[in-house]
Amino acid sequence: MEEKPKIRVRDLNIHIGKQHILKNVNVDIPQNKVTVILGPSGCGKTTLLKSMNRLTDLYPEVKVSGNIFIGEEDILHTTTNITEIRKRMGLLSQRPYPLPMSIFNNIAYGLRISGRIQKKTLNTRVEHYLRQANLWDEVCDRLKDPASALSIGQQQRLCLARGLSVDPEIILADEPTSALDPISSDVIEKKFIDLKENYTVVLVTHILRQARRIADNVIFMYMGEVIEQGTAEEIFENPKEERTKQYLRGTFN
């Protein structure tokens, strides 16, 4: 029998106002794999991703019910501090949102607020994470510059390094390449494949080819429902549902 899934979503329902955004979603996300949530725009992929991080809490009009287990813990009904849960997950959003501070401080921010870093090690840690995101060589001589001076592709890698800096177990990525040029996208995609050795990666995308390139597991969603889920092979080579087939053929409407 295979390993126990890292994230288990059970009967998740999300309403925004009167709209039913997610309908009875049940998914399993295995550890140390790249799981791609695939589907057309507006199908609830991003909402599903954000609920895993409890970022849905930020919006009072969003009503969530169901269970999301990370390991053994149900994060929707937990007594654990929410910031502790969020620290276990790095988030990469559609467009890079660097914090309004220097390149160095963008990485140091997460390390500092967790308060368990010494001044001496801070420099080496920052370098370590910038290297992990393949960014160190480009920024090592201008760490004090504002992060907004970087190109979009560099900013996205900075955000990746920032996410890694708090030592998460899971990386949540929401169409992280949609604002990037092909070369930067390629860097990010390759990085995800490297990262799955140590992290569980969940990637939201509507780009079919991207999913084919990096997915180990695929969850196909449509109109707030999970239509089909399985390994990349199962979904891409032998889809069972008609709607999945249509989407894969590109004849979806």
Added chain:
Amino acid sequence: MKLNFKFFTIKRHLRDKLANSWMLICLSFVIIMPLVIGIGLIYKSGPLLRENSLSSLLFSSDWRPMSGHFGLLTFIVSSVWVTVLALLIAGPICLLSSIHLTQYAQPYVLKIMHPVIDILAGIPSVIYGVWGILLIVPFVSHDLAPFFGMQSSGYCLLSGAIVLAIMIIPFILNILIEVFKTIPNELSEASLSLGATKWQTIKFVLVKKAFPGIISAFGLGISRAFGETIAVLMVTGNVTKIPTGAFQSGYPLPALIANNYGEMLSIPLYDSALMLSALVLFVIVLIFNGLSRIFIMRVEKNT
């Protein structure tokens, strides 16, 4: 048919040109106005400046128009006092309430607050003045001044500042709410996902991101406070003596002009002196706007 068509095309083009030039005229009117006012003030204050040096007027507190002494320092100092005090009162109130409204409060609270702010902004300043005389002046004289071990008639700089603070709150608050609202949610999400608490996110990320906006909001508040006339005039006492404390009476620049212009203009150079004080007011507000703009540009470049 064809002729008709051509006729209409010509007419359309003509209209287009006409519309364009009208807009240009309106625009140039807007651009030229401040220039004309500035030049007018310089021209009118000329006679006084020919007989006295500018610095002797600005840095002297000797105001005796009858014997030809027109030192403006008292009025400038009073204006600065009132403005700074008003900003010290209004600034923290506005900053904290805008953070609460945009980050903590339920959306309906903001919906209620918008009309409240608009009402505050729409109250004529003379009403603020009356309200200041009825409420703030006795409060300062009977409660606040004794509390600090001082004596005051209540017609003092602090009363002016309190009234002024309440008058500029809606303007500053409105801008601050907009500033905080335009910060993308994803920025808070990024900070929160790193394990920051909400307060850490606000303190280290949101306020930092909003900083240029906060400065420009305060800058606008200062400009308004500096030029506000009637409400301040009614509660600050209008005594021509350099104030040395918040509980003393003062005589701000706008009040000087409003109280005296049109009267006693038979005194030589008197109207020229009032025009000079108007010019000083104009220039100070201008400098302030300019400085906050430069500051915003520099900050935006660095973040």
